[in-house]
Amino acid sequence: MKNRIRVLRAEHDWSQAQVADLLGIARQTVNALETGKYAPSLPLAFKISRLFSKPVEEIFDPDSVEE
């Protein structure tokens, strides 16, 4: 699923490792999310939403579900 995590992370000047620590997930998971290889669960999507102070639909594009 396409998303704006990489852009939002860059705006905050955070590394993938920092975002991983803030979300309590592995850095590889942040990378999988950013590249759209992995669609997060609803709880993780809301955690990401809270972290960047943006609504879920502004971060994730529901029309771009990738295989």
Added chain:
Amino acid sequence: MTRQMNPTDRAKRQYMVRFVIAMIAYIAIIIPVSTAAAHTSGALRIALAMTPLIPIAVLFISAVVMIRSVDELERQIHIEALAISAGLTALLALTYGLLEVAGFPHPSAWITYCVLMFTWGITVPFVSRRYKG
């Protein structure tokens, strides 16, 4: 500034430490216990023969704790890898079962456990590749 390890990395590290300790304990006790069991009989023999099960039980509990502690993607990767490795183990067991009909020797049942652990270990990197950018 010291960086605190996140829960997923910490869980994986703890599992590796427990895995190494359990394996060292298993290797350290398997030969003396087997030798001692061979020279005893009855309930003591059974108890001694079962002793190596203790580090393996620790290993099993550690694996469950690890799978429950890692993040959702890591958990998905491990569960997917376990499902594939269970299928591979079944396929290999069936294949060997048919070869036994053709005269191949009858192996010990514990080999199934080794095959499952081995195939799980080699399947995880392959499943992980799907999620790499």
